[in-house]
Amino acid sequence: MSSRPLTKADAELMEKLRKLRGGSPSPPPRPSTPFSDIPAQLKSEIIISSSFLNSCLNAGNLQSIVFSPAIISASLIMALYGADKEAIKEINDVFGQNLLCDNTSYESLIYFKSLIYSKKLSLLPPFTDYCNKNDSHLFPVDFDNLGQTIKEINSKVSEKTMGLIANILNDSQNIIIQDTSLCVASAATFVGQWAFSYPFDKPKSIMFYSNPPRQIDMIRQKEKELWMFSEGDDWTCMSIIYGEDIPRKLYIILPKKVDGLANLIKKFDYSLIRQCINGTNVLSAATIPLFQIKSTMVLNDKLKDMGIKHLFSENAFDKIISNDNPHGLDLFVHAARIKVDQFGADGRDDTADHLRYEDLRIQPGYLIPPPGCEEIEFVVDRPFIFFVALWKVFEGQDSKPRLHSIQFTGIFS
Known part of the structure; x- marks a missing residue:
């Protein structure tokens, strides 16, 4: 040549x-x-990386896996803006103060980042305004119709990731249950x-x-x-x-x-x-x-093991929901994909x-x-x-x- x-x-x-x-x-x-002085978002990404890898080790599961700490951190920050003081304190205790979203950490990726919520709920403008300004997709669905909801979510993930991640949910996984109201979902890959x-x-x-x-x-x-x-x-x-x-x-x-x-x-x-x-x-x-790896992870237990528990309690998101019923986060799900060949990531x-x-x-x-x-x-x-x-x-x-x-x-x- x-x-x-x-x-x-x-x-x-x-x-x-x-x-x-x-x-x-x-x-x-x-x-x-030193680690204590690096930017909060980078610090959170390193903590997520270490914690999730050790979680796999502790579970005795060292199969191939990939995840995006940058997108997971950004998704947590999105949830942070809608959560109450106790949930915010827990997140700050884990990652440190001043955890603000810096989209330059992930804007070069092909990604999907969304708060999926029941159509029965009505979200208040301060939170919806934040999501719209920070490229966080708000996605109302009918959780009573699980089959259709899973298709809609997977279709949106596939669209946002250019078809490189075709789905994030599977009917057989039983990830979503019918009383689900709030779900943070994210997916990431790159070329x-x-x-x-x-x-x-x-x-x-x-x-x-x-x-x-x-x-x-x-x-x-x-x-x-x-x-x-x-x-x-x-x-x-x-x-x-x-x-x-x-x-x-x-x-x-x-x-x-x-x-x-x-x-x-x-x-x-x-x-x-x-x-x-x-x-x-x-x-x-x-x-x-x-090699090529595509992973889907439910992060509820992993985040709880890190000390982020109140986010999943029944009243963590009261301030962003106009309804009288208390709500917490039901599901935090993440998918990622990487391909490595002699030409790069997703070479021709x-x-x-x-x-x-x-x-x-x-x-x-x-x-x-x-x-x-x-x-x-x-x-x-x-x-x-x-x-x-x-x-x-x-x-x-x-x-x-x-x-x-x-x-x-x-x-x-």
């Missing part, structure tokens, strides 16, 4: 990517603020290609050491390229940059032991994330699995499109390794944690991008 000459636009993009990637000569971005045209070999079936082990399709780079890499006592991490105008990275955290996923989950917190994002340059021909499926697209991308070889760059093998052949982080350059600060949002977190096993 031929590559076109390097243009001025390429050079400008390469410089941006070099800063994001942490390539020589500039060091990688290193957040200096993005890798920033570089990595020359991968054709997908090949390789042993993946899950329980039990199985053969899965993986891709391996044809040549060693420059990557960002970090390492702890019992884990290694490599990141891949998504391209276009959105500074987004996929981080794969791989336990050193084949059966090390459980211990890695116990360690997943802000400290581990900081170590992952503050990597160094290495040369590697990475081998990574092709037609070979001709792939070839045309690869001809337009920067070749990673344009980034020259710094002197003494370490050479490593990075083979993702065992269950791992991943997260997708959004970076942002803030006005009034230096030009280094800083961690802004944890858009997705999950396990592949």
Whole structure:
């Protein structure tokens, strides 16, 4: 495959990517603020990530899963604006004060965020005004007609996510019951290609050491390229940059032991994330699995385990409902989807499109390794944690991008 000459636009993009990637000569971005001082929404996303992963571990369920902390946090903030003082206090106790919705943490996603409520209820204007201003869909339904309601909700989710998430509810799941009145529902996915045209070999079936082990399709780079890499006592991490105008990275955290996923989950917190994002340059021909995960989660118990309980009590939403009957949140449901292939997230499926697209991308070889760059093998052949982080350059600060949002977190096993 031929590559076109390097243009001025390429050079400008390469410089941006070099800063994001942490390539020589500039060091990688290193957040200096302690966890207690980071923005409240980012803090909430990290707490959600850690709590939900540990919830899966405690339940003995380490199957593949994905969720969007950014959208879950934004949905909680939507509920916060309609909840009473006790529910607000609980949320503040978990995440800290000043938890305000910053839509820049999720506006680059393909998402659905809604308060679904019974047509028997009438919501008061202060809350409806807030939802309308913050892209939170208000969706009145007839919960007495469950079959039709499920179809309507799934249709809206599919519409808002461009058909990438076809449904969030299933008749057989018995998630919604007939006395349901209030439901927070959210769904999120994204599409993005890798920033570089990595020359991968054709997908090949390789042993993946899950329980039990199985053969899965993986891709391996044809040549060693420059990557960002970090390492702890019992884990290694490599990141891949998504391209276009959105500074987004996929981080794969791989336990050193084949059966090390459980211990890695116990360690997943802000400290581990900081170590992952503050990597160094290495040369590697990475081998990574092709995977696609779609998960639907009822979050009632997970949120209660975190200490957010009053939100589900019978009078938590009295101030936004004009009816005399008290109401609390009956259901908090979330769906997410991620696909990773040799072209990015939801790369194109037609070979001709792939070839045309690869001809337009920067070749990673344009980034020259710094002197003494370490050479490593990075083979993702065992269950791992991943997260997708959004970076942002803030006005009034230096030009280094800083961690802004944890858009997705999950396990592949």
